[in-house]
Amino acid sequence: MRRSKYRRASQSRMPSWLTGRRRILAAVATLAVFGGIVAVTQVGNASTTKTQKKALSACDNIATPPKTKLSTKTKPGTYTTNGGPNGGKITQHADDGAGDVPSVDTLRQRCRDWVMNNVGGKNNGGGKNNSGGGAASTAPAADPSASTGGAADPSASTGAGDPSADPSASASAGDGNNGGGNGNGGTATDQPTAAPTDSGAATSPPPGAGLGILTNSCDTSTLPPHAGFQDGDRCVSTEFGEVGTAANNPSLLITEAPRSVKVNTPFTLKVSTRNLIRDRFLAAGAGGYYVESSVLNNGIERGHFHTACRMLPNTNEAPDPSPVPAFFVATEDSKGGATPDVVTIQVPGLPTAGTAQCASWAGDGSHRIPMMQRANQMPSFDSMRITVRN
Template identity: 60%
Template structure:
C-alpha cells in the first residue's frame, strides 16, 4: 500500500507539498557573512529572491484549452427548483479561465504563501543558530551519524529484488526495472554513509545545535491554487490511514495515478438483460466494454481495496468490471447505500482492449419479488471507476431495471 506523504519521503514536485515545505535561510547566511548582516536583512533578501522566482514561474502559465461541450445542454451555471438547486453544465467545463486570471491566481498564491513562510522560518532558523558562526557546519556531523543510511539503502535494493511478480508480462517488466534500481540505490546509500562519517569527523564538533531543518519552500502553486481547495493529501486529516481493507472513516493516501486521453477512456454498456424474471430463476446480462484491459484485480478481502493507483498500458487503463443487482424499496427516491446487494461479481478475464467486446454475466437468480437495479461499472486496480480526461465525459457505468415476480 502506498504510504501517505507524512510517512514516507515525497517524490512529488516541490509545489505539491503545500504549506508543509518552507524556505530554510538565515542560519547559513549568518555563517557566510560572519554575523555582520542582521537576521531581518538576510530573511528579506532570501525571501525576495524566492518570491521573484515563484512569480516568474507564474508568468509562464497559460489558460487551458476549451473542452468540447455538449450541444443541447443549457450553457453556464444556473439554478432550478426555485433557486434551490444549482446546475453546472458540462461540470463547469464551459467556464474556462483566461490566461490573465490563471496568472493572477498564481501570483496571489505566491504572495500569500511563499513570502510569509520564508520570513517566519528564516527568523526561527537564525535564532536556533544562537549566533554561532559555525552553526551551518552541524550538517556534517549529522551526516556522519547517519552514515548507516548507506546500509539501509542496500537493504532497500535487496527488498526490491523480492517484490512479487505482476499478473502479466506487460506489468512485470517495469517492476523488474524498479528492482534493479533499488539495488543501485542501496550501493549509493553506502557510499553516502561513508562520506557522511568523514564529514562528521571534520565538522561535527563545530556544529551548532539547530535541530531538524525543514525542506525548501514551494515556489510554484499547486493545481487549483486560488480556487479554495480544501486539501490534497491526508496530512490534514484526523482519520486513521486506510489500510487496504473495507473499512470506512479512513483517509486514503493512494495517488490517483494515470489518466488516459479522451479517445482511450473506458466505456461500458449493458447490451442485453431481461425486463422480467421469476424468483430464483437464472438469467444472463450481456456487458460490453471498450478501452478496458481486464487483467488487474486485487481482492478487497486480502487488503487490495483502494491501494493501487490507476495504471495505463498502451494508453488504456488496466482493471476489471463489476456487476451487481439490488432491490429497490422505492423507484421515486435514491436507495440506501449500505445494504449488500443480492448479486455481485467482479469480472477479470485477461481480455479487453481498444475494441469493444462483450462478456456474459450469469446471474443465478434473485431471491424475492420486486424491482431490482442491475448495474455494471468498470474498475481500475483499486476498484474505482476509471478516470476520464474531461469532466463532462460519461464514466464507464450502466444500469437496467429488472422486475422479479
C-alpha cells in the first residue's frame, strides 16, 4: 500500500540540519554550558557558606549578658494586675524587663537563627525579614546606624550651645549623621540592604535580632523624613547618640514650689539638676528639633532643661496633649555639670482658677529626655500639682 502524501512527519524525527557532525558538536556545547552552570552554582554556594561561617563565628563570641540591680519592692518578672480600663487586667513588667536576662546559649542561638535567615540566603542575603513586621515594604538595614544620607544640616551648630553658628561650618560631634549631615535629608528607599560581601569581616546581627523588632531605620517608613522643624507624621533618622553610665546619667528634681497661687500672680519654682551640662540648645523653630544626637562631655550629658505649667481640665484622666501650656521655658545657662545645683524659674502667673500641673525635665541638644544606661532608672523628670485660686 502506498503511503499518503499527506502523512504528518514524525514528532521525534530530528531536524535535517542536526545530523552527523553537527549533532556531536551540539551535544558537546550543551555539556559545556551545563558544566559552567554547575561550576558557577558551586562557587556561589561556597561563597555563601564562607560568609555564613564568618557570621556564625561572631555568634560564638557573644558573652553572658550583664545583670543589673533591680528595684527592692517590686514583684519580679512579668505579671498581671487588676486596675485596667473598664476593670480589665493589665500586664506589669517589673523594672521594665531588666530582670528578664536570657542565657548566653539563648542569645547565641538567636544570633545563629538570624544569620541563617539573613546572611547569604535568598533575596540578596536578605532571607526572611526578621524585623517583626510593620508597615514597611522592605527589610530594615542590618546596620542600625545606617543613614538615608542627604545634604548637611544647615541648622547644625558647631559651637557650645550657639545656635547662630555659621551654617556652612562642618558639623559637630553631636551631628545626627556622624558624618556631616543630619541624617534627615534623604528619602525612604524601596531597596533592601545589599547582601553581605566576603570582605574578611564577620557579619553580625543588628541589635534586637531575634526579638521581632518592628524596625530600626527610617528606610522602612513610608513617612517623609523629619527636617528639624516641629512637624508631625515624619520619620526621624537621627541616631540616639552617646549614653553615659548609670552614675553619670542626668537627674532632676523640683526642690521648691508653692502649694497654691492666685490667678495671674507670679511665683517661682526651684529646680535642681545633676549630671547635666546646660550648654546645648538648638532652637526648634530654627530647625534644631530632633537633629542632634546625644553628646557627652567627660561622661556628662550636654543639653538644657525645660519647665512648663498647664491647666488640667480634671484630674481623673490623661489630658489632651495638643493645647499649648500656659507657661514653657527652656533653660540654657552654660552652667551645671556632675555636681547638683539649683536654678530658680520665674513663672509670670497662671490664667485661670483650677489645678495646674507644673513639670521640669532635662533635654539633650535635640530636646529629648536624655537616655539612661539601665531601663529601670528614673528619667530626669519631675512634676507637681498647684492649686490656682481666684
